[in-house]
Amino acid sequence: MSERDPDRAVSQTVRAQLALRDLILSGRLRPGERISELGAVETTGVSRTPVRMALVRLEEEGLLEAIPSGGFMVKAFTERDILDSIELRGVLEGLAARFAAERGVSVRDLEPLKESLAELDQLVTQDPVSMEAFSSYVAMNARFHALLTELSHSAPLIRQIDRASALPFASPSGFVMAQSVLPEAHQILIIAQDHHRIVVDAIENREGARAEAVMREHARLAARNLRLALRNRTHLDLLPALALVRSPVAE
Amino acid sequence: MSERDPDRAVSQTVRAQLALRDLILSGRLRPGERISELGAVETTGVSRTPVRMALVRLEEEGLLEAIPSGGFMVKAFTERDILDSIELRGVLEGLAARFAAERGVSVRDLEPLKESLAELDQLVTQDPVSMEAFSSYVAMNARFHALLTELSHSAPLIRQIDRASALPFASPSGFVMAQSVLPEAHQILIIAQDHHRIVVDAIENREGARAEAVMREHARLAARNLRLALRNRTHLDLLPALALVRSPVAE
DNA sequence: TGCATCCCATATGTATACAATTTTTATTGT
DNA sequence: ACAATAAAAATTGTATACATATGGGATGCA
The missing domain is CATH 1.10.10.10 (Winged helix-like DNA-binding domain superfamily/Winged helix DNA-binding domain)
Known part of the structure; x- marks a missing residue:
């Protein structure tokens, strides 16, 4: 060497x-x-x-x-494999949120998550969102979810979530989104941000069940999002995973 | 070569x-x-x-x-890592059961699971259980859970469950259990078998929520089981995982 | 002309040799 | 005697060479 x-x-x-x-x-x-x-x-x-x-x-x-x-x-994945992966992630993140809520999170530990939430807020509330803003949203959103996962303080769970997320949330180089769907994407972002707010609040108030439920709902939103993108043949969010689908759908 | x-x-x-x-x-x-x-x-x-x-x-x-x-x-695991892994598995198997129930399972597909259930029944209903019977129970139980996982017909989920199960349900060679705890173990087996029956019934009747809930409860039983074993310093069920815990507890 | 068999080529599984870094030990100086 | 530095030994990361299995192509026979 x-x-x-x-x-x-x-x-x-x-x-x-x-x-x-x-x-x-x-x-x-x-x-x-x-x-x-x-x-x-x-x-x-x-x-x-x-x-x-x-x-x-x-x-x-x-x-x-x-x-x-x-x-x-x-490996070749079916469209349903990807959708299942999203729901899977929702279930796992739901558990992470519940753990965080039930086990109690110190104010200090919750701080980074709240900061991330505020960052997202700043981006989501601007109307209309630009293409660049949306791109940076993807990264910020990933950070929020990573922080949430960490809050569970459960090594096996964190590991598992990382694994499960590899598929549907992979972010390869060629990530494109059609301009035309920007407004629709913005609407989805607003709902997603609601979920984010709720989960933080639930964790803070130690409401495990509520924290878990909202993360599951969050995943269902992502799944609907993806299904929509598949039908419209447009890259909306988390579409990179489509490169893995057997029969090329988008592009 | x-x-x-x-x-x-x-x-x-x-x-x-x-x-x-x-x-x-x-x-x-x-x-x-x-x-x-x-x-x-x-x-x-x-x-x-x-x-x-x-x-x-x-x-x-x-x-x-x-x-x-x-x-x-x-890798060194804490006792809580193992307990978390069990709850994790419960959540994942809950999702598997829900998928199976919601997506509908053909009578033919359900057959193996019912057979496995009957086998377990035969073993659990005999009173008292022998040491050998208990040993074979471990394998039969693993088979039941594997069949259930397969019924989800979700490749990513099956993969994930296999991964998550590696830890707490590993079955290495030196599996020992104290004779004295056999009766207590038998009691636990009876409850576990109830869960098995319920999940099969729920899947058959397409009650996704009920199927999911019972598998989660099933995991909580396993967790209680493990905690008990840890306190008593006896090998009850699924104790092999203890080999992985940092500070040796049993033996 | 089509099919089967055999041979060759290519690609994977395994083993070993080499290079570099890390860790341990020994020696020297304070 | 203890600490620090240097040297040596061991261990890991990388590269390449070798063996074997699989697949394709060509040739021969039906």
Whole structure:
């Protein structure tokens, strides 16, 4: 080991994993397509060993599927798989919210979540929302959910949520949304923000059941959102996952 | 590659993974303990490459933890981590039951579950239960839960449940239970069997909410069960997970 | 012309060799 | 005697070489 390109201090394995994951989520490697190790070696520039590691990790992650005769292929998901993943996430985040509420959260711990909520508020209340604003919303929303998950203070649960979220909320490079659906998206954002407010309030007041219920409802909203986007063939929110669906729907 | 011991047709990687997992779950590798690759090579008899694969898989599985400086250590769980895992499983299986109920299950699909239920019945109703009967109960119960999970017909959910169950319901070799707690265990089994009956009935009658609720209650029973076992320092049910707890409680 | 069999090529699974970092131990200085 | 530094040993990350299995293509036979 002598050379280390610009991005030093990153293991070859991680580099390969990131590169391959991006290839999959961006759709350049299509569902059902077999992944050649040698091909991956060429595209990633690292040796076979770290590539192999990355492949194993991506399989465990659920993005690849082992071929009985050997090797891996990009896993193909149905539309319902993605919708199920969203509901799944709702159930898990519901549990996280309930844990947070029941176990009690210190004012200090709740602070970051409230800040995130305020940030989102600032963005949602501006009318009309711009395209850039919507893009940054995606990141801010992810942060809110991550903070909420952390509040459960349950390592197994946090782990599981991270896992479950990989599918429907992946954010690959090519995230596009049609201008025409912006107003509709804004409406959805307003409702989503209501959910956010309610869950924070419920946690603060130690109402576990209410906290859980609203996160479940939140997921159902996301599912409706996705279904709508699928029908309209427009990228609304959380659409990147569609790259994983067997039959290309959008675009 | 010329030799292939008795168990042929099993890759070295899988062999190493099984061997190492057993070492971890049986407690011979203790929580926090660093895993030497060379050591693993010696104990498993395979080369470093498949050992390394197995280690990566076990890390993704949640049994190992990566050490920043390199290598892996056996992950250490707190007692609450295990309890959380049980509740987590309850929530996930609740969703599975709800999916099964809401989506409708054909009579043919429900058959295996009913058979499993009948098998469990036969075992639970005999009074008193023998030690052997209890042992086989563990396997039969696992089968019932697996069948139930499958009935959801949701690939992401099934995957997630398998993941979540790895921890608290692992069944390593050295599973022991004190004779003295057999009667008490029997009482718990009777309640658990009630839950099983209810969930099957709810699915059959397409009562999603009821199916979900009973599986959650079922998990709470398991959690109470575990807490009891922890206090009494006896192996009751699903105790193997204790091998993973940081400070050894039982034995 | 179609099908089956055999051979070759390619790709994966495994093993080992090499490089670099980390950890431990020993030695020296205060 | 203790601490700090340096050197050595061990361990991990990476690369490559080798063996085996699988798939495709070509050839021969029906």
